[in-house]
Amino acid sequence: MDAPNIRQESSRLVKDETYWKGLRTKYFPRLRFANFNQAMISTPLGGHHPDSQDLMNVNQQDSLRLLENEGEEARLGLSKLINSPPNQVYFTVNTTSALRDSLLALSLRPGDFVFTTTEEYGSMQRALDEIGKNGVNIVARPPESLEEAIDRTSGCMNKVLFTSLVTHATCRVLPVKKYSEAAKKKGFLYVVDAAQAVGQIPVDFSEIGADALVGCGHKWLGGKLTSGFLITSAGFPRLGFLDYHSASKPRTQRSGFENDFETFPRVTGWDALSHLGYCLEEYQKLGWPLIFSRIAYLGDFARTELTGVPGIEIINGNPPAPGMVVFRLKIYDQQMVKGKLEGATSIPYAFSLKQEVGGLRLSFWPFASTDEIRGFKQSIINTFGGLG
Secondary structure (H helix, E strand, C coil): CCCCCCCCCCCCCHHCCHHHHHHHHHHCCCCEECCCCCCCCCCCCCCCCCCCCCCHCCHHHHHHHHHHHHHHHHHHHHHHCCCCHHHHEECCCCCCHHHHHHHHHHHCCCCCCCEECCCCCCCHHHHHHHHHCCCCEEEEEEEEHHHHHCCCCCCCCCCCEEEEEECCCCECCCCCHHHHHHHHCCCCCEEEECCCCCCCCCCCCHHCCCCCCEEEECCCCCCCCCCCCEEEEECCCCCCCCCCCHCCCCCCCCCCCCCCCCCCCCHHHHHHHHHHHHHHHHHHHHHHHHHHHHHHHHHHHHHHHHHCCCEECCCCCCCCCEEEEEECCCCCCHHHHHHHHHCCCCCEEEEEEEEEHHHHHEEECCCCHHHHHHHHHHHHHHHHHCCC
């Protein structure tokens, strides 16, 4: 689980560029150039759910009904992918709101503890800082020393562990199963951020043994923004969470569109879930082992290509997330590098490029091609000349 061996997929389709080009044409007929959007990894999968309607004609009553129907399809798709009962899957605006919901449900008080790593995503860290202002102790440690810090804890205070499964900046897979085992020994509740993992690598909620898992559909699942989710264990406090089948009942909890329809557009909500359900269904048809293997193949290919360019240093953490490559141009300011590459119109639309601490991050979706990766490498060479 912690370092998935997903390169064993023997299907010839993993390296069949013609096959993936055909799927790219089907799902993304109008896309031409690279995605530099800061918020997204994947681009919304082309097409639409067969039951979709003209959004302008959806009234309040219909939107509630659509949330019920489309929410169940997306819920079932996620539960199959992550190995969790459907009734433990909840939808929120995004990953951060899912984390806030989970923290709210735990009713943390001054003097309680949240342990985390020093490599968490910015908005997640800010969510922890918010409760820290109310007297909750936030303890951040490097991933390598987190288990030791957990083992040293004692006392009867409430304790929560929060970590990523795949880190966003160093792009490595953290040993979440080991963290979970260490947490249980010391009475911690464990919340996992799987936003950068679900759809990139196999994620088994039951196998991890966490108490809650948060994520989103727009990173690796081909979904749209506003498709966050929270998956909980059977014993996790619910504190007013509403399922779609009860969406028309009085709403008392302010946290995401599933729990507060007044602060989140109903139409945007059902459209995002409709699209997420569609994406999960399409990926299921293609086969998740093939998807995971293709992403890993492209990541390995990119690492090999960029390693061969003088002046480029690969700085992924270990073990590396298979579909994410972090690199830097040694003699240049990385912000300047990103700015120049954004203006290079020869870069194809195959992946996202984002600036991280110390370097730039490439993230691949399965429909990218090896020719596009070569083209990206050549764009770097053409733009910056001799890098050595």
